Amino acid sequence: MVPARLFSARWQTALEGVGRWTPPTRLVLRPSQLLQPTAKLLSVSCASCAKRQESPRKKLLSEKKLKRYFVDHRRVLVRGGDGGHGASCFHSEPRKEFGGPSGGDGGGGGHVILRADRQVKSLSSVLTRYQGPHGEDGSRKNCCGRNGGPLYIRVPLGTLVKEGEDTVADLSHPGDEYIAALGGAGGKGNRFFLANDNRAPVTCTPGQPGQERVLFLELKTVADAGMVGFPNAGKSSLLRAISRATPAVAAYPFTTLKPHVGVVQYEGHQQVTVADVPGIVRGAHQNRGLGLAFLRHIQRCSFLLFVVDLSVPEPWAQLQDLKYELEKYEEGLSERPHVVLGNKIDLPAARARLPELQARLGRTLVPLSAATGENLEALLLRLKELHDDHVEAKQAHGHQPPSW
Ligand SMILES: Nc1nc2c(ncn2[C@@H]2O[C@H](COP(=O)(O)OP(=O)(O)OP(=O)(O)O)[C@@H](O)[C@H]2O)c(=O)[nH]1
Numbered sequence: 338m339v340p341a342r343l344f345s346a347r348w349q350t351a352l353e354g355v356g357r358w359t360p361p362t363r364l365v366l367r368p369s370q371l372l373q374p375t376a377k378l379l380s381v382s383c384a385s386c387a388k389r390q391e392s393p394r395k396k397l398l399s400e401k402k403l404k405r406y407f408v409d410h411r412r413v414l415v416r417g418g419d420g421g422h423g424a425s426c427f428h429s430e431p432r433k434e435f436g437g438p439s440g441g442d443g444g445g446g447g448h449v450i451l452r453a454d455r456q457v458k459s460l461s462s463v464l465t466r467y468q469g470p471h472g473e474d475g476s477r478k479n480c481c482g483r484n485g486g487p488l489y490i491r492v493p494l495g496t497l498v499k500e501g502e503d504t505v506a507d508l509s510h511p512g513d514e515y516i517a518a519l520g521g522a523g524g525k526g527n528r529f530f531l532a533n534d535n536r537a538p539v540t541c542t543p544g545q546p547g548q549e550r551v552l553f554l555e556l557k558t559v560a561d562a563g564m565v566g567f568p569n570a571g572k573s574s575l576l577r578a579i580s581r582a583t584p585a586v587a588a589y590p591f592t593t594l595k596p597h598v599g600v601v602q603y604e605g606h607q608q609v610t611v612a613d614v615p616g617i618v619r620g621a622h623q624n625r626g627l628g629l630a631f632l633r634h635i636q637r638c639s640f641l642l643f644v645v646d647l648s649v650p651e652p653w654a655q656l657q658d659l660k661y662e663l664e665k666y667e668e669g670l671s672e673r674p675h676v677v678l679g680n681k682i683d684l685p686a687a688r689a690r691l692p693e694l695q696a697r698l699g700r701t702l703v704p705l706s707a708a709t710g711e712n713l714e715a716l717l718l719r720l721k722e723l724h725d726d727h728v729e730a731k732q733a734h735g736h737q738p739p740s741w
């Protein structure tokens with residue numbers, strides 16, 4: 338309650354006789370605010386003067402900065418390590434002048450290996466060229482050179498490895514590995530060529546050069562559900578409402594510049610991952626807007642959540658456009674199991690358009706409001722249904738993803 342003495346006598350007289358009056362919200366002060374000046378004046382508390390000790394929190398990056406750190410494709414030159422050369426020498430010691438050939442073999446060069454790692458979120462940490470460790474040369478006294486160890490490149494889950502037009506690997510599970518470049522074999526020392534008819538070979542062979550390849554790494558976000566919608570439809574707001582992900586929300590188009598994945602938790606530790614990808618505009622398949630770069634993130638999702646803004650004049654046209662763009666990008670993409678989320682039903686204009694869209698779509702439509710949380714339970718239930726159907730289909734196909 339606000340103490341009466343806070344208002345001046347002039348205010349009090351002006352307000353008398355007006356009837357019931359409630360103070361405007363900006364005049365309402367919280368008790369902590371009222372006490373603050375007194376505490377400062379008296380300065381009796383050491384604690385108030387002490388520097389506030391807050392636990393260090395991770396600095397939140399703006400969406401623009403995140404975009405800079407988020408790299409979803411990379412061209413990489415990988416080269417395996419060269420094999421070490423074989424040695425050519427002869428053993429000799431007092432009283433054993435001709436001890437025979439004793440040149441050791443060279444060590445093998447190290448492979449360059451791509452490994453899927455859950456900790457890595459984008460390809461920004463991947464460099465443009467990698468060289469595997471070389472093998473050591475062989476040496477005297479039959480000593481073989483040390484092998485070059487493997488060089489691991491950590492990549493995010495859902496990385497596709499392409500060479501030219503061909504996809505050579507798909508690293509979608511933690512720990513998946515792909516040998517990007519083989520190390521060269523080590524050369525042979527002259528000891529290797531010792532034979533009955535040749536007791537003193539001088540021949541030794543050089544190590545093989547490592548394999549060299551140019552690979553294209555492409556990241557496709559791996560999530561169960563993908564949110565597809567025009568900019569400002571409320572995709573990020575929805576993801577915030579149903580998961581603990583915190584994508585930026587603002588009233589201008591293209592607020593989201595990189596995909597965000599949120600995890601929706603259900604009872605029994607069941608989890609469904611949902612990806613919020615940047616908004617899609619008409620002509621996205623021709624690379625308009627941020628389109629093409631992010632349509633590939635949708636390609637990987639098992640089922641889709643079309644988000645339409647019910648407050649715009651013709652929401653069904655938005656849905657048609659979205660499906661058209663997906664279909665143009667990849668045939669059959671819009672046919673995947675999906676549900677249409679009619680967002681912003683808290684607005685009167687949206688409520689007015691709801692019956693018409695409901696008549697067109699029937700059960701596929703889930704009207705809701707990310708802002709007020711209205712009908713979010715229906716979305717969570719449908720999401721679980723879609724997920725369960727997907728898991729069943731996967732099991733029926735012997736753990737193979739169903740063909741769309
Ligand atoms: N009234 C109302 N406003 C909403 C609702 N959901 C989102 N908004 C508003 O719509 C605007 C856009 O929301 P976002 O969540 O950023 O939309 P988006 O689809 O992620 O947009 P992009 O990232 O640009 O593709 C914001 O101003 C939100 O506050 C809703 O249910 N009701």
Ligand SMILES: [Mg+2]
Nearest residue numbers: 572573592593
């Ligand atoms: Mg967004």
